[in-house]
Amino acid sequence: MSFSNEPVVTLERVDIYQGERLVLADVHFQVNKGEFVFLIGRTGSGKSSLLKTLYADLWLQTGSAKVAGYELHKIRRNDIPFLRRKIGIVFQDFQLLTDRSVEENLSFVLRATGWKDKADISRRISEVLMQVGLSTSPKKMPHQLSGGEQQRVVIARAMLNEPQILIADEPTGNLDPEVGEQVMQVFQTINNAGTAILMATHNYDFLRNFPARILKCENGEVKEAVAS
Structure with missing residues (x-):
């Protein structure tokens, strides 16, 4: 395990595109280890495109970016799955396998990323479910x-x-406010344990209730902002 103080995310002179259209120009910022950063901005301002670029779903065309030790401007397609093992991605829509239990959903991911020992898989699943407050639910199906x-x-x-x-794109967008607040507390617990979080959100209550650094996508730029 690396104990360097190098930022988890570093962007320099990055341009973000949606197809052929430039949506964010000359983006430069860092996210340090253990930091919590909100990403805000109007719909269509480039938030999702920026996040997709960080996990190499959109190709970096201009500038340089380093995420979890991987240089995105040089990354080979074969290395993208290894980059994504070092970052966690949370979407607004859950994308769970509906025909498998909670435990089977998690086991599927571990096996796909190289885990083989059954005891290790079982132990890790128990750990993460405890972390998110679902330790009693491994056998439940998503619809339950x-x-x-x-x-x-x-x-x-x-x-x-x-x-x-963790890169989270509107993770509470489909949840009612009270449940969204509870999920936000889960993110804060994970962050307090040392995992950096970059979260796009439209929920401005979070900015007041969970004070953290704020980046704002506006007029084709990404700038530091303060909660209003």
């Missing part, structure tokens, strides 16, 4: 869970390989 519980499973799934950073 509330929306908030399903999103906790998604967070647990993202944490399986002990990522350096």
Whole structure:
């Protein structure tokens, strides 16, 4: 394990594209180990495109970026799965396998990322479910869970390989406010344990209730902002 103080994310002179269209220009910022950063901005301002670039779903065309030790401007397609093992990704829609239990959803990911020992797999699944407050639910099917519980499973799934950073794109967007607040507390617990988090959100209550650094996508730029 590396104990360097190098930032988990570093962007320099990066341009972000949606197809052929430039949406964010000359982006430069860092996310340090253990830091919590909100990403805000209007719909269409480039938040999702920025996040997709960080996990190499969109190709980096201009500038340089380093995420979890991988240089995105040089990364080979074969290395993208290894980058994604070092970052956890949480989406607004849960994308759980509906025909498998919670435990089977998590086991599927571990096996796909190289875990083989049954005891190790079982232990890791227990750890992440405890981390998100679902230790009593491993045998439940997704349809037996509330929306908030399903999103906790998604967070647990993202944490399986002990990522350096969680990248979350509107993770509470489909949840009612009270449940969203509970899920936000799960993210804060994970962050307090040392995992960096970069979260895109439209929920401005979070900015007041969970004070953290804020980056704002606006007018084709990414700038530091303060909660209003």
